[in-house]
Amino acid sequence: MRDIDELRELRDYDAGAPPLDDRTRQRARARLFAAMTAPDRPAPAPRSRRPVLRIVLTGAVAAAVAAGVLVAVQEGDGKGLSATPPDTSSPALRNVSVRTVLNGAAAYERKHEQAVSPRGDQFIYTKEIIKETEQKTGATKSYVDENWRSVDDSQRSWVMEIGHGWWAPPVGKNESIWPPQDWGTLKKLPTDPEKLILSLLHKTGPDDRNDSLAEISDQEWWEIHFGLTGLLKLVPVMPEGLRPAAYEALGMVPGVKAVPNQKDAKGRTGVAITYDDPTVPDGGAGFGGYFIFDPETYRFLGFRDERTSGDGAKKKTYTQLSYLDSWAVVDKAKQQP
Structure with a gap:
């Protein structure tokens, strides 16, 4: 007693x-x-x-x-964490809920997204701007990455990462990758946020559960977060309705949080969405970096993440800011819009 x-x-x-x-x-x-x-x-x-x-x-x-x-x-050394500031009159500094940000981003996207129906033999062209700062020295470099993705993945694609490019072959028969790059597979993904979440759970047998969100475990939520952030970060152009649904679905993931007063690659101050992983052991953080949104309209501004190179005494850590500059549908790889 x-x-x-x-x-x-x-x-x-x-x-x-x-x-x-x-x-x-x-x-x-x-x-x-x-x-x-x-x-x-x-x-x-x-x-x-x-x-x-x-x-x-x-x-x-x-x-x-x-x-x-x-x-x-x-936990850890505390680097990279932002203390929640007091409420101010500035939207960029004001406390705001995850649902408010991501539902607002979904609404903005639905209002402004451009419907596109590319042919299977065409390519999705994207131009992304990346700004990297080496954390120890403060040295900064900028990159322009241009990508041409085969719409139906039947042709090789030209992809770039921080200034380096290569030809990526089509996905082989009976092979699959996440996130999918071909338009046909993307169009099959649900545009209802709850159905999209459930579709990301890997099923292996007749005894699998998860017919509702209430049955999802912490580890499965981690997998869902990984799937959603991969989709949002690595597929700049999606079929109509899919990105808004992904934003709303991300807002349902336990551990996702809003962090005010975050700068994007253009120096604009916004509110960021990131992830506290409930399954991670001591010292660690969730995959996905920071999604930064305009604090008033909730328009997506860009990403913030970290990248490392080398190891031991030669290891370097970079803060990476990036955003989508433009995109188009073209007929050939390397063709400028």
């Missing part, structure tokens, strides 16, 4: 913190329940990532949930 009395006392304790929103409270209870009912669940493989904020699940977590308080601790 002593433990119960202590929990009741803690529940009644006023820590001066604002109450959790329903979504956060639901996530905390779900993880607590999973921790209690699945003690033998295997730990995920370690992934080297940047530092994150991890919710501490201690013996008193039940009381913390009951009291509406969760304690967050900083």
